[in-house]
Amino acid sequence: MSELLVxxxxxxxxxxxxxxxxxxKDVSFTVGRDETVGIVGESGSGKSMTSLAIMGLLPRGATxxxxxxxxxxxxxxxxxxxxxxxxxDRMSMIFQDPLxxxxxxxTVGLQIEELYRAHRGGSRAAAREVVTGALxxxxxxxxxxxxxxxxxxFSGGQRQRIMIAMALVCxxxxxxxxxxxxxxxxxVQAQILRLLADLRGQSGMGMVFITHDLAVISSIAxxxxxxxxxxxxxxGTAEQVFAEPRHDxxxxxxxxIPRIDDPLDEVSA
Amino acid sequence: xxxxRAKDLTKRFVARGPLGAKAGFTAVDRVSFDVRLGETLAVVGESGSGKSTTARMIxxxxxxxxxxxxxxxxxVTHAKGAALARFRGNVQVxxxxxxxxxxxxxxxxxILMAPLVYQGxxxxxxxxxHAKELMERVGLNPDHxxxxxxxFSGGQAQRIGIxxxxxxxxxxxxxxxxxxxxDVSVQAQVIELLRRLQRESGxxxxxxxxxxxxxxxxxQRVAVMSKGRxxxxxxxxxxxxxxxxxxxxxxxxxxxxxxxxxxxRRREKI
Amino acid sequence: xxxxLAGRAxxxxxxxxxxxxxxxxxxxxxxxxxxxxICGKTCTPxxxxxxxxxxxxxxxxxxxxxxxxxxxFAGRDYGAGANLVHCAAPCLGYSFQTNQSVWxxxxxxxxxxxxxxxxxxxxxxxxxxxxxxxxxxxxxxxxDRAAMGLALGGSSVPNYVLALALQYVLVVQLQVLPFPQAVxxxxxxxxxxxxxxxxxxxxxxxxxxxxxxxxxxxxxDTLAENFMRTARSKGLSPALTMRRHALRPALTPIxxxxxxxxxxxxxxxxxxxxxxxxxxVGKMAADSIAKNDQPVxxxxxxxxxxxxxxxxxxxxxxxxxxxxxxxxxxx
Numbered sequence: 001m002s003e004l005l006v007x008x009x010x011x012x013x014x015x016x017x018x019x020x021x022x023x024x025k026d027v028s029f030t031v032g033r034d035e036t037v038g039i040v041g042e043s044g045s046g047k048s049m050t051s052l053a054i055m056g057l058l059p060r061g062a063t064x065x066x067x068x069x070x071x072x073x074x075x076x077x078x079x080x081x082x083x084x085x086x087x088x089d090r091m092s093m094i095f096q097d098p099l100x101x102x103x104x105x106x107t108v109g110l111q112i113e114e115l116y117r118a119h120r121g122g123s124r125a126a127a128r129e130v131v132t133g134a135l136x137x138x139x140x141x142x143x144x145x146x147x148x149x150x151x152x153x154f155s156g157g158q159r160q161r162i163m164i165a166m167a168l169v170c171x172x173x174x175x176x177x178x179x180x181x182x183x184x185x186x187x188v189q190a191q192i193l194r195l196l197a198d199l200r201g202q203s204g205m206g207m208v209f210i211t212h213d214l215a216v217i218s219s220i221a222x223x224x225x226x227x228x229x230x231x232x233x234x235x236g237t238a239e240q241v242f243a244e245p246r247h248d249x250x251x252x253x254x255x256x257i258p259r260i261d262d263p264l265d266e267v268s269a
Numbered sequence: 270x271x272x273x274r275a276k277d278l279t280k281r282f283v284a285r286g287p288l289g290a291k292a293g294f295t296a297v298d299r300v301s302f303d304v305r306l307g308e309t310l311a312v313v314g315e316s317g318s319g320k321s322t323t324a325r326m327i328x329x330x331x332x333x334x335x336x337x338x339x340x341x342x343x344x345v346t347h348a349k350g351a352a353l354a355r356f357r358g359n360v361q362v363x364x365x366x367x368x369x370x371x372x373x374x375x376x377x378x379x380i381l382m383a384p385l386v387y388q389g390x391x392x393x394x395x396x397x398x399h400a401k402e403l404m405e406r407v408g409l410n411p412d413h414x415x416x417x418x419x420x421f422s423g424g425q426a427q428r429i430g431i432x433x434x435x436x437x438x439x440x441x442x443x444x445x446x447x448x449x450x451x452d453v454s455v456q457a458q459v460i461e462l463l464r465r466l467q468r469e470s471g472x473x474x475x476x477x478x479x480x481x482x483x484x485x486x487x488x489q490r491v492a493v494m495s496k497g498r499x500x501x502x503x504x505x506x507x508x509x510x511x512x513x514x515x516x517x518x519x520x521x522x523x524x525x526x527x528x529x530x531x532x533x534r535r536r537e538k539i
Numbered sequence: 540x541x542x543x544l545a546g547r548a549x550x551x552x553x554x555x556x557x558x559x560x561x562x563x564x565x566x567x568x569x570x571x572x573x574x575x576x577i578c579g580k581t582c583t584p585x586x587x588x589x590x591x592x593x594x595x596x597x598x599x600x601x602x603x604x605x606x607x608x609x610x611x612f613a614g615r616d617y618g619a620g621a622n623l624v625h626c627a628a629p630c631l632g633y634s635f636q637t638n639q640s641v642w643x644x645x646x647x648x649x650x651x652x653x654x655x656x657x658x659x660x661x662x663x664x665x666x667x668x669x670x671x672x673x674x675x676x677x678x679x680x681x682x683d684r685a686a687m688g689l690a691l692g693g694s695s696v697p698n699y700v701l702a703l704a705l706q707y708v709l710v711v712q713l714q715v716l717p718f719p720q721a722v723x724x725x726x727x728x729x730x731x732x733x734x735x736x737x738x739x740x741x742x743x744x745x746x747x748x749x750x751x752x753x754x755x756x757x758x759x760d761t762l763a764e765n766f767m768r769t770a771r772s773k774g775l776s777p778a779l780t781m782r783r784h785a786l787r788p789a790l791t792p793i794x795x796x797x798x799x800x801x802x803x804x805x806x807x808x809x810x811x812x813x814x815x816x817x818x819x820v821g822k823m824a825a826d827s828i829a830k831n832d833q834p835v836x837x838x839x840x841x842x843x844x845x846x847x848x849x850x851x852x853x854x855x856x857x858x859x860x861x862x863x864x865x866x867x868x869x870x
Contacts, residue, residue: 042452042453042454042455043423043452055772057768057771057772080777083774084774084775084776085774086774087771087772087773087774088772088773088774088775089774092772092773093772095765095768095769097765100764100765100766101765101766101768101769102766102769103766103769103770103784103788104766104788104862104863104864105787105788105791105862105863106783106863114773114775114779114783115773115774115775118773118774118775118776118779119774150863150864152863152864156316163769166773185315185316185479186315186479186480186481186520186523186524187315187519187520187523188315189523189525190522190523190525193525212452212453213453213525214453214527215524215525215526215527216525218525218526218527218528218531219525219526239528239531242527242528242531242532242535243528243530243531243532243534243535244534244535244538245535251535252454253453253454254527254535255457256453256454256456256457257453257457257482257527258456258457258460258480258482258483258485258486259482259485259486260481260482260485260509260521260524260526261526261529
């Protein structure tokens with residue numbers, strides 16, 4: 001198999017006062033080396049838990065079953081040390097809210113630099129060169145100077161660019177993007193989507209793109225997984241899911257999207 | 270007939286830094302528009318465009334720095350006391366986050382009766398019956414009138430917020446990102462509800478939103494705001510199909526769309 | 540920055556002026572005639588008049604107040620002719636009880652209070668932060684519960700109870716420490732250390748308990764931040780994640796609280812100093828209040844206000860260094 005990521009029968013269980021609850025149930029999908037797989041669902045669908053399970057970042061108390069293999073390496077049940085080696089180096093993640101995802105007390109340069117040095121070592125001076133290059137790659141103007149600035153000194157779109165630069169500084173083979181454009185304005189969202197697609201294309205990495213927005217998914221993913229209440233509803237190529245949805249829930253979701261091209265009166269309940 | 274007229278509304282915020290340095294910032298810059306009776310006027314824009322500040326000014330939750338606000342021909346820019354109470358009886362607001370705008374310690378019934386008590390309205394059949402009637406109108410089970418907001422889902426809670434706005438039978442309802450926080454399937458239902466309520470009662474909406482696709486589903490006219498100004502104001506069809514302003518065009522082009530070919534094929538199957 | 544500092548300095552001066560004024564008003568209107576008190580048991584009306592004259596007590600309120608202020612900055616003269624006494628700046632007057640220069644008293648006692656405050660601060664910072672950190676990291680374990688229970692109990696024990704209990708156990712029962720006495724460092728470091736150990740422990744206990752709970756709460760909040768998730772997603776070592784990403788955000792607020800607590804202590808630890816018979820500013824305050832020694836009360840009030848106000852400014856300045864978000868907007 002040349003698949004990059006293979007998720008098989010993934011189940012994530014949380015203990016609650018009313019007994020264990022499966023927030024993800026028997027989810028299976030694969031991500032190829034050079035493609036984007038979209039996971040789409042409404043709130044409570046388990047899409048974010050799936051991504052955290054891949055990164056080994058589930059909250060304390062969560063238990064998992066099934067299998068997640070990255071390039072043949074089993075992630076579920078890997079030791080903390082092994083997971084640390086994978087995270088940031090072979091798989092990276094970006095999040096919905098870039099402001100709170102960056103530490104306000106440190107310059108963005110340092111926050112990228114520490115990731116690079118944790119995996120590649122080397123001197124700070126050498127790492128700084130890499131950081132500047134990474135920031136330039138994501139289209140941040142004047143990267144050398146801006147690396148010395150703090151997160152709050154950037155706009156929302158710039159912060160997400162910084163998160164992307166950080167995630168990609170070690171050239172991982174898998175990028176997980178969890179609602180990376182949800183908090184952004186629509187024009188900025190378009191720029192970030194284009195940037196992600198470009199960078200993914202250049203590097204040939206695999207990407208898991210998680211969102212509640214079907215239109216966003218359709219513009220970036222080659223394959224789509226639809227989730228609902230922890231379960232996998234539909235899984236297929238983007239074309240198949242959007243043009244010939246097999247499941248009622250998917251059809252309902254697609255019908256719910258407010259359509260920019262439709263005049264008012266065509267829409268009905 | 271013009272219900273509400275905003276003329277050159279301006280809001281300047283003066284921030285005083287820790288060094289005593291003053292920094293002026295004009296959030297809304299000479300914004301003018303009319304809202305006609307029975308229509309829906311959408312105000313769209315990205316963050317920092319001034320749309321929410323505009324909403325708060327026309328809801329009289331924020332005093333404009335300059336400009337005037339007229340409601341039914343009466344200048345209400347600086348309305349106080351009885352005039353303000355009358356205005357509040359005619360203009361209601363539905364907010365983005367239903368849970369933070371509903372008192373968690375009050376039952377739905379009490380929440381829905383509060384505006385009547387405030388306005389001194391005693392409807393036929395009593396306030397309690399009126400509250401149940403309101404719940405029915407917005408598609409909630411009136412038997413749940415003694416429940417608390419936390420016992421409802423996000424979509425249901427927003428219905429409570431809408432019912433509260435309608436309690437006093439207003440002439441204008443300002444929706445400030447009222448469907449932005451909802452899941453897409455719930456959002457579609459709430460938009461449909463808002464449209465039905467307007468058909469039934471004939472009031473006007475000012476619909477503040479960042480999502481242009483949502484706006485297209487509900488508004489007859491659209492004002493596009495950017496950096497505190499209205500850059501384009503026209504009928505929904507004109508703004509969406511023949512945008513005159515460069516910024517409007519950028520905004521429209523940025524909206525992610527599903528491949529129309531896929532859409533067509535899916536629709537043919539139904 | 541210069542403008543900011545100038546503004547803060549003006550604020551400090553204004554607050555100290557107001558503290559002076561209020562303290563002066565209170566003593567002027569509420570306290571018994573100082574001349575009668577100074578005069579003592581063998582008193583004659585002539586003697587009282589003489590004292591009034593020397594101290595300027597016959598003058599109107601404002602004249603007395605500005606005389607006091609002038610004394611601080613330029614020094615002042617009491618009496619006239621043969622009775623003339625020059626009080627050099629900074630002049631805070633003379634104790635009614637001992638006739639000693641109040642400024643000299645302060646200079647003599649401040650080092651004792653500072654020693655108590657510094658020693659206690661080192662202890663409580665170390666104990667409080669370490670205990671709080673361990674509790675936060677081991678949240679919900681028996682260690683966490685035990686430590687926090689102890690902290691809650693410890694912060695509710697009054698200082699004097701703790702002081703007497705400690706004295707009874709360590710000095711009377713176990714006899715591991717000598718009876719507390721005023722000892723200078725020059726008398727021998729070991730003896731000096733022993734004599735200050737109990738005051739340090741007593742003062743530090745309450746603060747350590749409070750700081751342990753604060754540290755725990757702050758660290759737990761910080762660990763739940765999104766940027767901690769990011770740090771973990773980067774594959775950083777747990778040590779670096781904790782040290783760099785959690786500690787600084789969690790401890791910055793504590794630094795500011797510490798500044799205020801420490802400044803307040805420099806104004807004298809009243810109870811602790813009194814119980815252990817340490818001749819610090821706190822004991823001086825207690826004695827002067829007991830004997831209505833107005834110039835001394837004025838001095839200790841002003842001194843405490845001075846430290847608190849200065850502490851406030853220092854805390855704000857330090858905060859702008861610790862938190863980059865504040866730092867940048869301050870430019």
